[in-house]
Amino acid sequence: MEPLDLSSSNPSSGASLVHILDQRARETPDRLAFRFLPDGTSEHVIDWTYRDLADRAEAVAARLHDSGLDSGRVVLALDPGLDYVAGLFGILRAGCTAVPSFPPFGRRAVARFLSIVEDCAPRAVLTHERFSGQVDRFHEQLSGFPERPQWIFPEEEFYLIRPKGGVPLRAVDPALLQYSSGSTGDPKGIVLTHDNLVSNCRVLEGHMGFEEDRIGCSWLPPYHDMGLMGTIMLAVHGGWPLVMMSPVHFVQDPYRWLKAISDHKVTITVGPNFAFDLCATAIGDDELAALDLSTLRQVFCGSEPVSGATLERFRARFEPACGFDVASVIPCYGLAEATLFVSGKPERSSGIRTEWLSKEALERGEVRRTGSQDADKAVGVVSCGVIADGHDVIVVDPESGRPVSPGGVGELWVTGPNVATGYLNRPELTKSTFGARPQGRTDGPEYLRTGDLGFLLDGELFVTGRLKDLIVISGRNLHPQDIETSVLQSHEALRRSAAFSVRSTAHDEEEVVVVAEYRGTGREFAAEMSGLRELVTAAVTTDHGVRPAGIHFGPPGTVLMTTSGKIRRRATRDAYLSGTLKTFPTAPVADQVVVA
Incomplete structure (x- = not known):
């Protein structure tokens, strides 16, 4: 499938993700969009075409419209799966702001769910019927909540109702309110526009290049930035099928992820560092014979500092027995405040770049190469690649606000079209985090202060950790x-x-x-x-x-x-x-x- 020609338009003039889905449903209605593995295996699959997804999204939009919800925030708290995808695009199609969340199941999940609801004051919550009996109890736990949101439970018959004359497609900003995965006591909602979402897809696709036969696979939570913007939205924008499974099924048995890659001849997948570590240690010798990972051409690894030792364990485990090519691994860096993607390994480069640096110098905030790999004297830092097209990263002393000298470690500051507009109802925090300029500059671009430490070397970005964790x-x-x-x-x-x-x-x-x-x-x-x-x-x-x-x-x-x-x-x-x-x-x- 050739990519859509969007060169003559931009998100503000109509090329939002919901417009792109609508166009795909009209031009290639029978093309596979998503394949869901409800039990984590390939024994039972549920396939949706672009037409299936567009129809179900329109049913969600119609229900919101009929309920008087054609604006405002809607919390999306369904289980990971195809209904989650339909709910997301339905909320966006209706002209509402989607607030991705997780089902309020379990003590910790309920606490985080309620903190998000209280912070964003949604007009509606889209979740499962099984929670209908707990709605009153949820509201009792919300302190000083101004208005009870409507609770909408999209069971199967929900999607069978077709609106007469259709629902007008409305893409209204903000598109998304993204809460970080650790938000609990002090949740911060990151405000993302349709421009942000499309920009993230475009720079990722520019980084990956076009491939006619691309097939993706993801077990990542759809309410997390990597699982949502880095797989679901990216697949719709790029027009390639995505095989999905629940994160619960992956955690129960990491073999299921690799088996899905093997069964469906997946070419692109993504995971945080810990997932590769888990696979390398948890998958037994008897399972290796059933795996073929030779189809993988792009394996994004991010979400936390990338460990060279982890990737080497993964390579040693799966390269000889399963045909895994370590050159397919793309260490990358991103964060929700930048929608997702900031940098990634040059796609066509062969290996993973690791720089061995003097441990003593790094402790002083200096970057000094050393030929030694002795753990007493050196530390290996994996490159997160080149900066996304149209974006800029500078390294700044977090206390003085001055850019550090070349070869120095500092806080990473980012600017570009992926960067969000700020935090919901946090004007001071938004100004200090998203409106930073290096000391002495009164004009020029404003930067996002990431809170991450790192350095630039030979045009590539290296991340060393979190400022707050230092x-x-x-x-x-x-x-x-x-x-x-x-x-x-x-x-x-x-x-x-x-x-x-x-x-x-x-x-x-x-x-x-x-x-x-x-x-x-x-x-x-x-x-x-x-x-x-x-x-x-x-x-x-x-x-x-x-x-x-x-x-x-x-x-x-x-x-x-x-x-x-x-x-x-x-x-x-x-x-x-x-x-x-x-x-x-x-x-x-x-x-x-x-x-x-």
């Missing part, structure tokens, strides 16, 4: 993900780790604390606990020159995570300090730092 010990800048890697490499039974600092009352200084998950029973842990503590202490001390002042071991689920697989270090730190982290029932209390 551990500063005696004037040295330590990145938590480097410490976490050392922890995990100290023993094969450790599956996930979080590192952070706390201020010790005894020494009146910042000290490092490590939390780690142990794969095994409580009895197995009790037998190994003493040795594990010694191994972790030795690894962190040797690799980073700092001795952990506190180490906490717990079962899987101890380290708190976002829905997109990022480590919630601050939340894990808070739980550590409050004594609420999970632990093994038979284990003695972990070493604890006394804090002020």
Whole structure:
């Protein structure tokens, strides 16, 4: 399929994603748009053409229109699947603002769902009938909520009703209100326009190039920026089919992701760093024989700092047995405040670029290449590639606001058409985050302050971590993900780790604390606990020159995570300090730092 000719128009003049879907439904109505695997396998599939999707989206728009909802915000809280896609495009078609969310199921999910509802004050909530009996209880938990939203439950017969004369297609800004995957107590809704959404698709397609036979696959949550803008919207814009499965099915059995790629001859897929790590460790030898990954040409890896060690484990596991080509991997960088995409590995380059840098210099905020790969002296940082076309990234000292000298580490500032307009009802935060200019400049473009640390080298972007997570010990800048890697490499039974600092009352200084998950029973842990503590202490001390002042071991689920697989270090730190982290029932209390 040739790409649509949109050169004579722009999103503001009609080329929004809903207009593009409408055009595809008219020109190629029978072409496959989405294939859903309801049980995570290929034994049962549900196929939707562009006509199927457009019809169901129009049914959603008609219901909103008939309910007097032709503007305002609508929370989309359906299970991952095709109904979610129809709901999204139906909300946009009706001229409303979509607020992607997750079903309010489970204590933590309900709390996050209610925080989003309270913050954005939607006119309606689109969710499953199974929650109809809980609506009153949900409203009781909303403090000072001005008006009860309408609750709409789109069951199967919902889509059979066809509006007489159709529903006018209206793409009205803002298009989307995107909440970050960690939003709970202080949710921030990122305001995205139709221009933002289309711009993100265009720069990604410019980066990927056109391929006639492209087939995608995604298990990512559709309410997360990578799962929504990086797969669902991108597939509709580009006109290629997307195989979808629930994130629950992936987490239950990571083999299902790779099997779907193999079964459907997928050429492009995406996942956060942890997904590749999980596949490399969880998929057994007997399953490798059923996998063919040779069709993959583009494998985007992002959502958190990309680990070279993880990608090497994935390559070693799947290249010899399954035909996986490591050159297909595209480390990338993006964030919801920039719709999604900021940079990615040059698509036609062969390998993954890793720069080995002096650890001592990096701790001072300097970039200095070293020929050594000795963990005592060097750290490997994976390139996130070239900056998106039409965008600019500068590296700035976060305290002074001055651009750093070439070869320096600083906060990454981004400008370009992907960058959102700001945060909902947060004018001061919007101004400080989205309206930044380097010190001394009063004109020129305004930049988005990403809160991420990194540097530019030979025209490529390298991300070293989050500014808020940086551990500063005696004037040295330590990145938590480097410490976490050392922890995990100290023993094969450790599956996930979080590192952070706390201020010790005894020494009146910042000290490092490590939390780690142990794969095994409580009895197995009790037998190994003493040795594990010694191994972790030795690894962190040797690799980073700092001795952990506190180490906490717990079962899987101890380290708190976002829905997109990022480590919630601050939340894990808070739980550590409050004594609420999970632990093994038979284990003695972990070493604890006394804090002020």
